[in-house]
Amino acid sequence: MDKDIRTIGLIGYGEVGRILAEDLRARKIAVFAHDIKQAGPAAAELAEHGARFGVELMPDHAALAARSDLIISAVTASQSVSAARSAVPGIGDSTWFLDFNSASPKAKIETAELVNGAGGRFVEGAVMTSVPPPRIQVPLLLGGPDAAALEPRLNALGFAAKVASDQLGVASATKMCRSVMIKGLEAMVIESFTAARAYGVEDQVIASLVETFPGMEWEKLGSYFFQRVIQHGRRRAEEMRESARTVREMGLAPLSAAGTAERQAQMADLADRGLFGQRGTPGFAKSADWRTEADRIIAILKDQAQ
Template identity: 35%
Template sequence: MKTIGFLGFGEASYNIAGGLREEGFEAIHAYDAAWETPPAAAMIAERAAETAVTLHPSAEALVAAVDIVICSISANAAVPVARQVAPFLRHGQLYVDLNSAGPDTKVQVEKLMPEGVIFVDVAVMGTVPGNRHKVPMLASGPGAAAFAELGNSLGMKITALDGPTGKASASKMFRSIFMKGYVMLLLEAVIAGRSFGIEEDVLSSIGQSLKTDDFRRTASDLMCRAIIHAERREHEMDEVVATLRSLGLDATMSIAGKEKLAWCSAQGLRDYFGGKPPADFQQIFAALR
């Protein structure tokens, strides 16, 4: 039976560990740098006791005790922590970087791995609390297939991608362009709506416009129409920005939308497609080349 060690025992590690325990997997270890620092120490100890996870007093002790090291910390610490633990890693171990970092960071971490240590770039593609160990994950890099095989045998939902380190994390980063931007767009829209007491109406209208049984088709249609009508929509966004400013409201997302529409117009996409929306968004790539 393989042993798993979490390097960092925050919310993600705690939830994944708890889910694995429910599947009957018991060989779970953890180390967290704050294990002796109040008030985090009490929470770490409580979480470890609840999930029956064996806590270790150092990163070196954790690495020595497990076959698979799963690093789940802040993205800005991914490289320094990998550099710290690299001397303790041994031939045949899997080093799984679960951090929400970009592909360049994951490549930097991989380069720090000693010879014989197998690196896995993992991107968590959903919310861990609630989903726990079953949160969808993408894996790439040399150890992707091995990690997916083990994890999926324990009830996890890991998709191994063909390709080098960075492919999984790139997918997450590019997804975040939409997911993070989408939420901020909603916030900007409802705050503006509140000024006229129509925030619920605005939200309802958006919901009706985005209701679909085929998201890909809807997304493709939206993008294909947008590139054709970009110039007209840019002028409409001028009015949106002016309205927000007249109300003394922040217009960050609206200004960004206007600028992206201006970018579309500058690419000459309307002329390229003869004023008619392409049949599928994949055709846009050829036009941009």
């Protein structure tokens, strides 16, 4: 039986969850949310955001699920299955469950078994680019037997959803394989540009890249990639571990994906230590010039070598 969507529950109230909450509340949709950080230092920040936008924070995932016609899971990749499992006790008959997470096809299928086994209707979602700046209009691929039924309902709420396949795993495989390239390019640029800066040949390297790929603005890409990885390296590292898992499950050693995950995690570690300035400052990092961030990395390496 189809179920109208009047209430939406957000599992995960981080950057993506809050953007979705803001845009859904602007459309007068009732929104509930729960995040494991409600029990930590970020509790006050989450409560303030919820109060400002009229989002009711719930005590746990099961309580959220019991109030929701549509559940959207937007957590880190490593938590996608466990988050769904914790929501299962509250999932009612025909409750929609949209998995927004950057997880492997196998993880999506495992989550679907949990949700569908509880009477819900699971649909996998693959977010095909960064949520900001398009926000709720970010390109979204849907997959699974119930994807076609959910698509018009999502688009009526302001999403830009498109069915990729009625087979689970196709949308997530598309996302994961794309991430091998996109996140890998971020990692390669950071590695190449930082090493070039250390050797004093960054201008020559960039000039050569411009000559080889004249349509790409390498200076701007360098600054953008450094900023994005500094701010979101932890989440990107988890996504790349899922990409590596996706590659490994089809029988190919994920040499590039695994290396990218390590580089993203390294940048996240440096950001957590405060070496790139305080998170949340304009431009994501303390400096919008990639050279400044590369110099910080080089200085750290020199200190470690002494």
